[in-house]
Amino acid sequence: MRIWVARPEPGATRTGAALTARGHAPLVAPVLVVRPTGAAPPDGPFDGVLLTSANAVPEPREAASLRGLPVFAVGARTAALAAEAGLGPVREGPGDAAGLAALAAGLLPPGARLLHRAGAERKREPEATLSAAGFRIATVVAYAAEALPALPDAADGALASGQLDAALHYSRRSAAVALALADAAGHGGAFRALKHYCLSVDVAAPLEAVGVPIHFVAARPREADLLDALTPSRT
Numbered sequence: 218m219r220i221w222v223a224r225p226e227p228g229a230t231r232t233g234a235a236l237t238a239r240g241h242a243p244l245v246a247p248v249l250v251v252r253p254t255g256a257a258p259p260d261g262p263f264d265g266v267l268l269t270s271a272n273a274v275p276e277p278r279e280a281a282s283l284r285g286l287p288v289f290a291v292g293a294r295t296a297a298l299a300a301e302a303g304l305g306p307v308r309e310g311p312g313d314a315a316g317l318a319a320l321a322a323g324l325l326p327p328g329a330r331l332l333h334r335a336g337a338e339r340k341r342e343p344e345a346t347l348s349a350a351g352f353r354i355a356t357v358v359a360y361a362a363e364a365l366p367a368l369p370d371a372a373d374g375a376l377a378s379g380q381l382d383a384a385l386h387y388s389r390r391s392a393a394v395a396l397a398l399a400d401a402a403g404h405g406g407a408f409r410a411l412k413h414y415c416l417s418v419d420v421a422a423p424l425e426a427v428g429v430p431i432h433f434v435a436a437r438p439r440e441a442d443l444l445d446a447l448t449p450s451r452t
Contacts, residue, residue: 218242218448219380221372221411223395224387225249225362228271228294232385235444244381246369248394249362254337258282259355264329265289265321266304267343269314272360273334274298283332289321292438312438313417318343327351337361338390340419362390368398376404383412383432385443386420393423416443 218241222232225247233243251272265287268274271294275283280302288307290296296309308324310317321331321343330353333344337358344354368376375381376399386392392415399408412432415421416439421431435442 218382218412219244219375220447221246221375221381221384221395223248223372223384223391225251225272225391228387232387232440235440236447239444239447241447244371244375246372246375247391248365248369248372248398249391250365251360251362253360254358256358258332258334258357261332262330263332263355265325265331267317267321267331267333267335267354268295268299269317269333269339269343270336270360271295271298272336272362274302274304275334275359277302280304286332287324289317289324289331291317294440313419314340314342315346318346322347322350322352325352328353330355332357334359364390364394365398368402368404372399373402373404376402376407379407381407381411383414383447384408386413386415386424387440388416389420389423392420396424396427396429412448414443414446416440 220241221244222229229245229247233245236243266283268290284303288299288304290299290307291310292312296307299307310320328351333354333356335356348354409429414433416435418434421434433446
């Protein structure tokens with residue numbers, strides 16, 4: 218299959234390699250650029266750290282002040298990167314923010330103060346559940362995902378010429394931006410004709426809201442489940 222990978226780097230290239238290994242033809246053309254903000258965290262002390270994205274894992278210089286604290290990572294990739302940065306002990310969540318909240322709440326006492334390294338655009342969880350349970354959440358906006366002003370040239374050409382079969386969507390934001398940029402470039406019909414594979418119900422929501430047919434939604438927010446669902450390549 219010829220598959221558009223619209224997620225930002227560094228994950229996009231990694232996904233492209235995984236698709237190639239499975240016999241597919243990836244088009245790695247991110248619609249978001251992730252940049253660290255460099256924002257200083259709130260003053261400590263903290264009883265633990267929440268990481269709701271691999272993009273939130275601090276650089277080694279920033280990580281030094283957090284070493285020794287328990288880290289609650291949303292999923293396997295985030296947990297692995299946190300461990301590589303020297304953080305830990307690291308606890309791996311099930312891949313979604315609600316599950317991460319349950320993990321932290323089950324291991325720390327109410328009243329514990331947690332540093333949440335978050336993105337500029339974030340959902341209510343895990344903060345809402347943890348705050349309601351008596352935890353104190355201090356948030357630092359560690360990164361921002363900026364939308365490209367126009368469709369990447371490679372994606373523009375592929376949609377215009379009908380050279381794509383499917384698109385992979387890893388976040389609500391990247392799915393919405395991919396749709397908006399395709400529409401703006403005059404390729405809304407071609408975009409809607411693709412098979413859309415989404416990492417979760419939440420990721421699929423902005424597409425379903427405007428009637429884009431969804432081919433597959435992973436039951437668990439894990440990349441392996443998403444890739445396993447792809448139609449086997451005949452090449």
